[in-house]
Amino acid sequence: MSQSKLPALILPIDPHSCAGGSPTRVRHLQLELAVDFTSHTLSGIATWQLVNPESATEIFFDVRDLTVEAVVTLDAAGAASETRYHLGPVHAVLGQALQVALPYGTAAVRITYRTSPTAAALQWLAPDQTAGTEPFLFTQSQAILARTWVPCQDSPGIRFTYEATVRVPAHLLALMSAENPQHLNSTGEYRFRMAQPIPSYLLALAVGDLAFAPLSHRTGVYAEPATLPGATAEFGDLEQMVKAAEQLYGPYRWERYDLLVLPPSFPFGGMENPRLTFVTPTILAGDRSLTSLVAHELAHSWSGNLVTNATWNDFWLNEGFTVYFERRIMEHLYGREYADMLQVLGNAALHHTITELGATSPDTHLRLDLAGRDPDEGLTEIAYEKGCAMLLTLESLIGRPRLDAFIKEYFTCFSFQAMDTATFLHYLRAELLDPEPGLEARLNLAAWVDGPGLPANAMVPSSALFGAVEQALARLAKGEAPATLLPRPADWSSHEWVHLLHGLPASLTVAQLGALDAVAGFTNSGNAEILMAWFSHTLRASYQPAEAAVEKFLRHVGRRKFLVPLYRALLATPNGLARARAIYAEARPNYHSVATGTLDALLGEPLAQH
Numbered sequence: 001m002s003q004s005k006l007p008a009l010i011l012p013i014d015p016h017s018c019a020g021g022s023p024t025r026v027r028h029l030q031l032e033l034a035v036d037f038t039s040h041t042l043s044g045i046a047t048w049q050l051v052n053p054e055s056a057t058e059i060f061f062d063v064r065d066l067t068v069e070a071v072v073t074l075d076a077a078g079a080a081s082e083t084r085y086h087l088g089p090v091h092a093v094l095g096q097a098l099q100v101a102l103p104y105g106t107a108a109v110r111i112t113y114r115t116s117p118t119a120a121a122l123q124w125l126a127p128d129q130t131a132g133t134e135p136f137l138f139t140q141s142q143a144i145l146a147r148t149w150v151p152c153q154d155s156p157g158i159r160f161t162y163e164a165t166v167r168v169p170a171h172l173l174a175l176m177s178a179e180n181p182q183h184l185n186s187t188g189e190y191r192f193r194m195a196q197p198i199p200s201y202l203l204a205l206a207v208g209d210l211a212f213a214p215l216s217h218r219t220g221v222y223a224e225p226a227t228l229p230g231a232t233a234e235f236g237d238l239e240q241m242v243k244a245a246e247q248l249y250g251p252y253r254w255e256r257y258d259l260l261v262l263p264p265s266f267p268f269g270g271m272e273n274p275r276l277t278f279v280t281p282t283i284l285a286g287d288r289s290l291t292s293l294v295a296h297e298l299a300h301s302w303s304g305n306l307v308t309n310a311t312w313n314d315f316w317l318n319e320g321f322t323v324y325f326e327r328r329i330m331e332h333l334y335g336r337e338y339a340d341m342l343q344v345l346g347n348a349a350l351h352h353t354i355t356e357l358g359a360t361s362p363d364t365h366l367r368l369d370l371a372g373r374d375p376d377e378g379l380t381e382i383a384y385e386k387g388c389a390m391l392l393t394l395e396s397l398i399g400r401p402r403l404d405a406f407i408k409e410y411f412t413c414f415s416f417q418a419m420d421t422a423t424f425l426h427y428l429r430a431e432l433l434d435p436e437p438g439l440e441a442r443l444n445l446a447a448w449v450d451g452p453g454l455p456a457n458a459m460v461p462s463s464a465l466f467g468a469v470e471q472a473l474a475r476l477a478k479g480e481a482p483a484t485l486l487p488r489p490a491d492w493s494s495h496e497w498v499h500l501l502h503g504l505p506a507s508l509t510v511a512q513l514g515a516l517d518a519v520a521g522f523t524n525s526g527n528a529e530i531l532m533a534w535f536s537h538t539l540r541a542s543y544q545p546a547e548a549a550v551e552k553f554l555r556h557v558g559r560r561k562f563l564v565p566l567y568r569a570l571l572a573t574p575n576g577l578a579r580a581r582a583i584y585a586e587a588r589p590n591y592h593s594v595a596t597g598t599l600d601a602l603l604g605e606p607l608a609q610h
């Protein structure tokens with residue numbers, strides 16, 4: 001069905017932005033930024049070109065923790081006029097509404113401002129927190145943190161193009177989610193252009209001692225010089241990945257696809273900033289075993305960045321499709337058996353999350369209701385793995401060719417637009433479900449979207465490769481020695497080792513852990529996923545040989561997905577609170593606010609009373 005047969009998408013009101021239903025919107029940003037590593041602030045001038053300025057007498061921007069120094073309006077010829085503006089009350093999560101009066105003839109609004117040293121999107125790293133000898137700055141704007149470094153209409157349903165001029169110390173390189181330089185220049189001034197419209201959460205900036213290595217004519221990797229050779233080797237398949245993705249769901253629409261490897265404090269695995277995915281160095285496993293994360297961020301170039309969740313309640317539309325797409329890319333590159341392992345691990349994570357959230361929790365629905373809450377709370381495996389499980393179940397009902405044709409058409413039809421759950425369901429019914437009576441009931445669509453837990457018809461993924469792991473687990477359970485039945489570390493992929501570790505009983509003794517460690521070398525693994533699965537056992541059993549490795553990991557790595565379960569496991573040990581707090585006190589400056597926001601709540605004062 002062509003888009004013209006659909007009702008025009010009326011954006012739902014976004015509970016996390018004051019930009020709201022007005023037809024007067026931003027359409028283009030001219031940004032000037034000066035980066036000050038001494039005061040940990042950005043000084044900026046944001047000039048927003050508007051659509052339909054004549055249809056309203058005022059416009060609203062989201063700001064948080066910003067000092068607004070001046071606001072003027074510009075007419076079509078660029079002449080500036082003073083205007084009235086007002087900052088609303090401060091909300092801890094949402095920040096403030098900046099209300100700007102629009103005199104007749106206004107074409108643009110120019111806001112002069114400064115960020116706060118505590119701006120939540122910005123992480124300022126001292127040289128000793130990097131792999132090199134220079135300071136580093138990076139942003140993380142998703143979900144609603146762009147407003148802490150740029151006054152903006154901070155709703156994923158609102159898109160704009162941008163250009164920027166960024167001034168940095170002359171020996172550092174600046175990069176954005178835009179056309180990027182590949183070399184240092186002598187002035188420290190860099191110009192950027194983003195010709196494709198993006199939502200504010202995809203605004204991104206990184207500044208540091210960065211070098212570039214090309215991987216193909218349109219792909220490459222940026223990293224600190226010490227990290228660059230390892231990163232170049234790890235991501236050798238990048239062009240193949242882009243080609244595989246294009247074969248599945250149509251052309252890559254953003255021209256270049258580069259990666260930026262950040263210092264370890266980056267709070268996420270990756271962030272799909274357009275043209276320049278930000279990735280954690282924890283995926284530099286040395287054997288390309290964790291590059292499914294790159295396939296995930298690449299897949300976002302279609303699901304998320306081209307077709308974007310209209311509000312954070314619709315986050316599953318970004319992530320569910322992306323996980324499904326990511327595994328299809330991995331299958332294309334490494335075969336069905338490899339992708340099946342990822343599917344089984346994802347399914348295990350989903351069941352774990354449902355148990356944690358509670359099987360009847362509304363937070364286990366695909367369509368969320370995050371009004372009045374921090375949208376970060378919707379960032380659970382539900383959006384990712386339950387969303388993917390729904391698509392897998394649909395695939396099992398209609399076959400791959402039909403699902404692939406549907407997804408490709410969906411991405412094409414709604415490119416550079418927002419999508420909410422209601423409109424998606426309308427499209428899904430019109431394209432796939434309604435023409436085949438009974439299909440919607442067999443899919444159990446309502447139970448997936450607005451029901452708790454996992455519907456009974458969910459596909460249960462299985463993995464042939466994990467069969468050998470499960471045999472090993474059964475023999476270990478009978479008391480056989482690890483040395484006689486486990487292969488050498490290199491004979492299994494990290495996924496097989498992680499599956500083994502997940503399958504081991506929680507009651508292992510120190511002696512049993514020692515025997516496993518001697519064969520598989522878990523404590524000294526360079527693979528972050530293996531370490532995570534291993535530490536859950538070693539902490540429970542107070543296995544001393546791994547204690548130093550746990551502490552080193554917590555001090556070094558800022559990825560929230562790892563930190564939260566590790567600190568939780570530490571808290572459950574004897575004297576765990578004191579130890580966790582001592583490590584946290586030291587490590588906290590290495591973590592981004594996205595991680596400390598969660599960990600402060602976990603390790604904060606109220607715990608001391610228990």
Ligand SMILES: [Zn+2]
Binds near residue numbers: 296300318319322
């Ligand atoms: Zn994602």
